[in-house]
Amino acid sequence: MLNGITGIYFFSKLExxxxxxxxxxxxxxxxTIKYASDIxxxxxxxxxxxxxxxxxxxxxxxxxxRTLSFFISREEKTVADFVGVNYINLENKKGxxxxxxxxxxxxxxxKSAVLENDEIIAGFSADKGxxxxxxxxxxxxxxxxxxxxxxxxxxxxxxxxxxxxxxxxINVYDNGRYPQQVFYxxxxxxxxxxxxxxxxxxMNPVQSGDSYGFLSEIxxxxxxxxxxxxxxxxxxxxxKNVPCDAYMECExxxxxxxxxxxxxxxxxxxLNVGLCxxxxxxxxxxxxxxxTLNKFFxxxxxxxxxxxxxxxxxxxxxxxxxxxxxxxxxSAWLNADNFGLGLYTPETLEHFVGKYKxxxxxxxxxxxxxxSVNYMAGIRKASLESLVPVKYEYYIAVGSVKEIQSVFxxxxxxxxxxxxxxxx
Numbered sequence: 484m485l486n487g488i489t490g491i492y493f494f495s496k497l498e499x500x501x502x503x504x505x506x507x508x509x510x511x512x513x514x515t516i517k518y519a520s521d522i523x524x525x526x527x528x529x530x531x532x533x534x535x536x537x538x539x540x541x542x543x544x545x546x547x548x549r550t551l552s553f554f555i556s557r558e559e560k561t562v563a564d565f566v567g568v569n570y571i572n573l574e575n576k577k578g579x580x581x582x583x584x585x586x587x588x589x590x591x592x593x594k595s596a597v598l599e600n601d602e603i604i605a606g607f608s609a610d611k612g613x614x615x616x617x618x619x620x621x622x623x624x625x626x627x628x629x630x631x632x633x634x635x636x637x638x639x640x641x642x643x644x645x646x647x648x649x650x651x652x653i654n655v656y657d658n659g660r661y662p663q664q665v666f667y668x669x670x671x672x673x674x675x676x677x678x679x680x681x682x683x684x685x686m687n688p689v690q691s692g693d694s695y696g697f698l699s700e701i702x703x704x705x706x707x708x709x710x711x712x713x714x715x716x717x718x719x720x721x722x723k724n725v726p727c728d729a730y731m732e733c734e735x736x737x738x739x740x741x742x743x744x745x746x747x748x749x750x751x752x753x754l755n756v757g758l759c760x761x762x763x764x765x766x767x768x769x770x771x772x773x774x775t776l777n778k779f780f781x782x783x784x785x786x787x788x789x790x791x792x793x794x795x796x797x798x799x800x801x802x803x804x805x806x807x808x809x810x811x812x813x814s815a816w817l818n819a820d821n822f823g824l825g826l827y828t829p830e831t832l833e834h835f836v837g838k839y840k841x842x843x844x845x846x847x848x849x850x851x852x853x854x855s856v857n858y859m860a861g862i863r864k865a866s867l868e869s870l871v872p873v874k875y876e877y878y879i880a881v882g883s884v885k886e887i888q889s890v891f892x893x894x895x896x897x898x899x900x901x902x903x904x905x906x907x
Contacts, residue, residue, distance in 0.1 A: 488565070491581045494522065494572040500580075503567040510561040511587035515552040520544050522578030523870045525728070525751055529566035530555050537566060542702075543730055543751045544580070545872075553702040553714070559592055573753060573870060593704045596711045602740035603881045604646060612691035612698040613713030613733060614661040615742060619649040620881050622740070623822070626650060627775055627848050634850055636775035638822035638883070651851040652824055652881065654771040658698070659720070660856060662879060663690035664731050664746050665769040668755045668867040677721040684721035686754065686867070688729050697724040699731075711735045728752035739890045741827070741880040744768070748873040755869045762864040767831050767875050774855040776816040776823040779836055780884060783810045806862070807834050813891050816857050817884060825887035827878040828861030829898060835862045 492500045514528075524544040531537035540555050555562065565587070572578055593613075598605045599621060606617030619625050624641035627634060627650045636650060654660040668686035670676050676683040679694055692698040703714040715731045718724065732747040746768070807814065814834050817823035826834070840855040847853035861877065878894060880887040 488585050489582050491579065492570060494570075494578040494580070496572070496575050496577065498572050500570040501567065502570065504565050505567070506565040508563055508565060508587050510563055511589055512556065512559070512561045513552065513554050513588045513590040515550060515584075515586040515588070516542075516544075517550050517583040517585075518544060518581060519548040519583065520546050520578065520580045522546060522576065522580065523573040523751065524578075524580055525571040525573055527569045527571070528555065529568070530562045530564060531566060532563045535560060535562055537564075541728070543728075543749070545749065554590070554592070557700050561589060573751060593701050593706070593713075596706045598709075598711060598735060598737050598742075600737050600739075603737065603742070604649075605735065605737065605742050607711055607735070609701065610698070611655065611661070612658065613701045613704070613715045613731075614663045614691045615735060615744070615879075616653065616655055616661060617651050618653050618742065618824075618879065618881065619646070619651055620740075621646050621649075622882070624649065625652070627773075627850060629848070634775050634848055634853075636773070636818050636822075636850075638818070638820065650773070650849055652773055652776065653851060654773050654853070654856045655851050656854055656856065657694075658689060658692040658696065659694065659769075660771040661691050662744070662768055662770045662877075664717070664733065664748055665689050665720075665766045666748060666750075666867050666873070667763045667765060668750065668752075674754045677719075679721035686727070686752075687720035688717040688727045688731070688748070688750070689720045690715060690717055690731050690733065693718040693720050693722060693724065695723045700726065702730075709736055738878065738894060739880075740882045740886055741878045741890045741894070743876065743878050743894075745876045746874065749871075750867060750869045753869045755867045762866045764835070764862045765865045765867070766835075766860040766862055767828060768877055769858075769860050770826055770879070771856045771858050772816045772824050773850040774840075774853055774857060775850050776818055777838070777857055778817045778819070778823075779857075779859075780815040780817050780821075780825075781807055781809070782813065782815075782888060783808070805836050807836060808832060809834050811891070812895070813887075814859065815884060815887055816859060821884045822882065823884075823887075825880045825884075825891065826859055826861065827880065827891045827894065828875075829877070829895075830875060831861035831863050833862050835860045 670685035813827040815825035
């Protein structure tokens, strides 16, 4: 920590405070700021040294007494000069910001992490973005194969079990497929919409990355045996490698045969303010499973949905038939033997379901890499508002339909008793 870079700053409406430091430190690539604020602040730090020149890093401060840590650059490079910060009041009101301390350090970048117990294994990789990119059972042997030229999947108890050979149950064909945070915002000026699939596409922050294959930036992370946490700057889906003025936070942990995911999103762009726009259907979360889990199960009906045309989402003639009321907050994609993945959305009572390329003979195995995919999302109407945090959680369970139902019942009981932990 350096002396002389703390301070208290008072803001008038929408005022900026440019603070020049020109501090020379030991080499660093990671900063930790302890502060207290009663307003939302966008800060733009200036860093550099003789070798790298100077560059800017935006970071965002929420109200409250908090600690924020982040890598100062997307590239793996260290610098020694902390030139200064421009603190920008994002709110149309007076405010106070106190910078209590700033610490500098060198930290390894996130590469990969695994969470596992006796039931499931969940994997995360930097080259997939900060998302759950691998999920399979540790209780069953899970294998995909061709049967009469059709890809199918089996879950069998097998001892000894070689989990390394188990199939990934999550489709990872592109950045849009992972279980992840996805939001839909403004399409009005001054936002400049881009074209995706011959359509002018509204603001669309996506946790993993954009439609061009670029990955969102992991600016902070924590990994231990119990939890994996990421703070990310998401990319705008239809634009090419364009970061959003936003933070996404994601925390993953395990509960029996389920992955628990806690999410938080804050838009700092100020583009989604005061717009008289009807609320849009938002995904809480977006979720795609492999094509061999091709039977949709709705527990309230106590039957599999075979007679409903679950075509690709977004087709106007079928979209109304793809929305299902989930009175127990969950539904599932299963195989012929009733094994698969279930999605539990504690605060969301409607699931949107679809299939993509199911009519084509796509026999790519493993089908986690296939274009063909089965989709499911918890949905509800909401407007994306700048400076309004969005928090929600969900669970993904692996196993037989009875095992999925059992773990979701336990989670529901735990939540009713108020034993759930606090959200970040």
